[in-house]
Amino acid sequence: MTVERHDLLVFTRNPGDDAPAPPRSVSLRAGPARNRSNVRTVAWAGVLPFVVRGVMQTEMASGAGNPRLIDRKPHELLWRRLSSFAPLSDQERSIIRQTCAAPGQVRAGVELYVEGEPLSKPGALLAGWACRLRVLSDGRRQIFDFLLPGDLFGHPARAEPLAAASAATLTAVSIAGTGCLVEMVREPDRFPGLCRAWAAAQARQEAYLLNHVVRLGRQTAYERIAHLLVELGHRLDEIGFPLGSFVPMPLTQEVVGDALGLSVVHVNRTLQQLKRERLIETKAASVRLIEPDALAEIADFRLPRRVPSTG
Missing domain, CATH: 1.10.10.10 (Winged helix-like DNA-binding domain superfamily/Winged helix DNA-binding domain)
Structure with missing residues (x-):
């Protein structure tokens, strides 16, 4: 085992613990040019397909950010996050629980969506950390905000939008597809609590972005x-x-x-x-x-x- 020490945290690497990496990993610090022939398609536990474009070999030293070590039910943090914005009915809570019943596990260093591509796979982060970022042509990157457990990502604000930035995992994460919740928020008469919570969550994300500015x-x-x-x-x-x-x-x-x-x-x-x-x-x-x-x-x-x- 090798240990890379940083002042803020400690990373450990166990080479034998990782599944075989693709023939050529794509670093998150690389510019926009990507080797599309090396793209692998996998699934969030059968919920939604997505594309793995890069895998970092570093894993967390502690349980922080590792979905396997968080002793919570899959839906709990999304449930808690949305409930903090508006009361949810029993039916809405039940649907959220079902949505998160079979989350997918995604490794660190994976792009969840890519700048300039359609936002077609909305999801919710149930465990672990991710971020939204933009990578410049020389490899420098600007992180706009961090995605924490319970946060939503990749939700289109209009029909067939293109992503204004990329999103990538910073640690191993647990993810649930939220396509059914997107459909529910289009029916405010049937699901008023979820609609209010959803709108409030989007407004909160904008407030955090203004904080960052x-x-x-x-x-x-x-x-x-x-x-x-x-x-x-x-x-x-x-x-x-x-x-x-x-x-x-x-x-x-x-x-x-x-x-x-x-x-x-x-x-x-x-x-x-x-x-x-x-x-x-x-x-x-x-x-x-x-x-x-x-x-x-x-x-x-x-x-x-x-x-x-x-x-």
Whole structure:
């Protein structure tokens, strides 16, 4: 076993644990040109087909982000996420449970959808982490936002849209196809709770994107990292990982840098400063916000308004 150490987390690699890789893996850091002859088609446990375009050989050292090690029912985090926006009826809850009954397992480094291609396979992340990103021709990448357990992705806003960005897994993930839920939200009279929750979830994603614009456009490195950590802490709190405790945050410093427009060196120095000031604590692939209120004040963080659930 070899161990690659990063300040924010620890990755382990067990060569014998992985299934044979395709003849030529496609790195997430590569430019837009792709070897289409090496594309493999697999399925989310028989739910929906999708395309594997690249597989990274790194696996998580802890249970954070690993769907096999999360002791939750498959539907629980999606159920919790949507219920936080609007009350769901028993029928709506039952359909969500059925939708998530047979999730597919996807490895780290897989593109869930690709910029410029049709969004034809909507899904929900049930475990693990992913991100939305754009890769430049020279291999640099900009991460727009992170997808956490319970988040929706790849849902068309209009008929046959093209993806404005790509989405890729950062860890091994568990995914459910949500095509049936997309059909349900088109019938607000029959499924009012789900329709309200769905719209609120889309609005929340837009609010987080605006937060990201503020981070990149007006904040210092110190403020950017504090802002991102507080936002992720609150999002994890909404799905059952209490704010102020150790929570899964399987992000390398390189990934944080790609999200915030910072070098790895700058990310490392800023994290060390936050540790010295006793604002955060890290352990393997987990982070604890020791003083979340102080971090929020430093970053001028504004939590998007949330519709209380009574269901």
